[in-house]
Amino acid sequence: MDDQNKNLILATVLSFVVILVWFFMFPPPEQVEDPNAAAVAAxxxxxxxxxxxxxxxxxxxxxxxxxxxxxxxxxxxxxxxxxxxxxxxxxxxxxxxxxxxxxxxxxxxxxxxxxxxxxxxxxxxxxxxxxxxxxxxxxxxxxxxxxxxxxxxxxxxxxxxxxxxxxxxxxxxxxxxxxxxxxxxxxxxxxxxxxxxxxxxxxxxxxxxxxxxxxxxxxxxxxxxxxxxxxxxxxxxxxxxxxxxxxxxxxxxxxxxxxxxxxxxxxxxxxxxxxxxxxxxxxxxxxxxxxxxxxxxxxxxxxxxxxxxxxxxxxxxxxxxxxxxxxxxxxxxxxxxxxVTGFLDSIDWGWFFFLTKPIFALLHWLNGLIGNMGWAIIGLTIIIKLIVFPLAYKSYASMAKMKELQPQMEKLKETAGDDRQKLQQSMMELYKKEKVNPASGCLPILIQIPIFFSLYKVIFVTLELRHAPWLGWINDLSAPDPSSILNLFGLLPFATPDAGSFLAIISLGILPILLGISMWLQQKLNPAPTDPTQQMIFAWMPWVFMFMLGSFASGLVLYWITNNVITFSQQYLIMRRHGYKPDVFGNIKTSFKRKEKAED
Missing domain, CATH: 2.70.98.90 (Beta-galactosidase; Chain A, domain 5)
Known part of the structure; x- marks a missing residue:
């Protein structure tokens, strides 16, 4: 397994674990009846x-x-x-x-x-x-x-x-x-x-x-x-x-x-x-x-x-x-x-207050400027990506350099044979000589984790996103996407399943599906790994995220989609500038051919 794939696997699995833990620690809230209502009413x-x-x-x-x-x-x-x-x-x-x-x-x-x-x-x-x-x-x-x-x-x-x-x-x-x-x-x-x-x-x-x-x-x-x-x-x-x-x-x-x-x-x-x-x-x-x-x-x-x-x-x-x-x-x-001393702290900004406070202040300003909270979230995502762009540039440039070094790395593997210690030492000397950091591919995703949590907190606790529409069917950015694939997004005369039913798990809206597709396309910037285990992880990851985030606030899913689209564009352009030309369509074709071969 080469170091680039190791980094991609590590970053993806880490994101998956964090979201999984978040999902189970913070399940969707349930309405609780007031036990005193009957007594008071009586x-x-x-x-x-x-x-x-x-x-x-x-x-x-x-x-x-x-x-x-x-x-x-x-x-x-x-x-x-x-x-x-x-x-x-x-x-x-x-x-x-x-x-x-x-x-x-x-x-x-x-x-x-x-x-x-x-x-x-x-x-x-x-x-x-x-x-x-x-x-x-x-x-x-x-x-x-x-x-x-x-x-x-x-x-x-x-x-x-x-x-x-x-x-x-x-x-x-x-x-x-x-x-x-x-x-x-x-x-x-x-x-x-x-x-x-x-x-x-x-x-x-x-x-x-x-x-x-x-x-x-x-x-x-x-x-x-x-x-x-x-x-x-x-x-x-x-x-x-x-x-x-x-x-x-x-x-x-x-x-x-x-x-x-x-x-x-x-x-x-x-x-x-x-x-x-x-x-x-x-x-x-x-x-x-x-x-x-x-x-x-x-x-x-x-x-x-x-x-x-x-x-x-x-x-x-x-x-x-x-x-x-x-x-x-x-x-x-x-x-x-x-x-009124400290009155703004009456809003529950959480442990990441140093992020949630400025993030919401910026979001509020953008909403006042644009007049729509959904477009303000997209604008906020663009600004955040611009702020972390220097780190992303360094990371994607390093990934492109790793691709250029691929032939040399293959020669080192042939020379080292089964001597893994010699291989690791040769790899480190090569990285040092070419000034490449193999771990830099994880940094953009690691930075995204606290930003994601902070934005989730902001979207959930702040009043300004309550009943805030974006466009079309999204009329409340603090609630999950109300559309459903089960009724063909409103084309069939069936109501969407209740939140507590089993069918709600597979009742995906348009935004969660777009999220899964955007993550899948982002993967196709690089060829699929040759290892079967890695292939399976990469094949399932976008769709697992799609289902897990399907019940999250649509404002948060909108942020994630926008972030994926910008990340895809940045990575594609930066890697091309440094000599590596991602073959997105070729990687897509290869993945389908591999799937057909596996089925045969």
């Missing part, structure tokens, strides 16, 4: 734990009735990008729909519902309040079940905030001003006016409460879903399973993880494409709490501000933000530039 009461008081270390469980929450008066939210309402029971932001996004591509598909009130399946909401300090009780401060009055405004819009008011009847008047920008950021200013005679102390807090795990959990290893937070520059990602393992805190009546943030931070829940995050005023300390109430199956994140002292006749206020919406790269990046 009207089960799910109380919410109140936030602890900073310094006083007291806590309590605030229990409410789901029916009361449904009957409470509401204030509408109406902006270009979101609609919903705020419940005056607790002042909860608990009803939010994302106007720009649909649940599926089907015509008439409902708008994505992100936040929903207690008592509904998968309840998820934000609430604010004050924890009592010295001299106060829970009855003296607003909490989860306080009925607020609408003092100012009639509807929350981008240009019209609302103000809620509650008088405790004992000298304290609480107000909450809520505003929202043109995207997904709420601003919540809480204030308390002390009209009494004495001094009081209390601590403002915010809570995100999620009843059970989300019904649309992907449960995919490559994607983080659960708690995400930033604590003084340190990112934390905690899966729902890990939240339930936190040590039980008897004082708070729930499993909790507590962090003291000195300056900048935020905490919340992230889904595949959506996120809700509490963002206290940056530059000020606060306590971040992540907890799980196993008695009621409620996950919570909390931000607790330092205790404030309010003298008689004094008014104090605290400001915080709530992000609740789509994880759009440009939107989140803009909030980070406005002062």
């Amino acid at each position: 009207g089960a009461t799910l109380p919410v734990a109140a936030a602890p008081v900073t310094g006083a270390d007291t806590a309590s469980a605030v229990t409410g009735d789901a029916a009361d929450a449904a009957d409470a008066p509401r204030v509408d939210i109406d902006t270009a990008r979101v609609t919903g309402s705020i419940s005056l029971l607790g002042g909860r932001i608990d009803d939010l729909k994302l106007n720009d996004y649909r649940e599926t591509l089907d015509e008439g598909s409902p708008t994505v519902t992100f936040l929903s009130p207690r008592g509904e399946p998968n309840a998820f909401y934000a609430l604010y309040g004050w924890a009592p300090g010295a001299g106060l009780t829970l009855d003296d401060v607003p909490g989860a079940n306080t009925v607020w009055a609408l003092e100012n405004g009639s509807k929350l819009t981008e240009t019209a905030p609302i103000t809620l008011k509650w008088d405790n009847g004992n000298g304290l008047v609480f107000r909450r001003e809520i505003s929202i920008d043109e995207n997904y950021m709420f601003d919540v200013q809480q204030s308390v006016e002390n009209t009494g005679a004495g001094t009081v102390s209390l601590a403002p807090y915010g809570v995100l409460a999620r009843h059970g795990e989300p019904a649309e959990m992907k449960n995919f290893f490559i994607l983080h879903e659960g708690v995400v937070g930033m604590a003084d520059g340190e990112l934390s990602e905690v899966d729902y399973d890990d939240v339930t393992e936190f040590a039980f805190d008897q004082r708070e009546g729930a499993k909790a993880d507590v962090k003291q943030i000195t300056q900048n931070g935020w905490v919340g829940f992230t889904d595949h494409y959506w996120m809700a995050t509490m963002i206290p005023e940056q530059g000020r300390p606060f306590k971040s709490v992540v907890k799980y109430d196993d008695r009621r199956d409620i996950y919570q994140t909390e931000t607790v501000m330092p205790t404030l002292t309010v003298a008689a006749g004094e008014t104090v206020a605290t400001d915080s933000q709530l992000f609740a919406g789509a994880k759009e790269w440009a939107t989140i990046r803009a909030y980070e530039k406005e002062g």
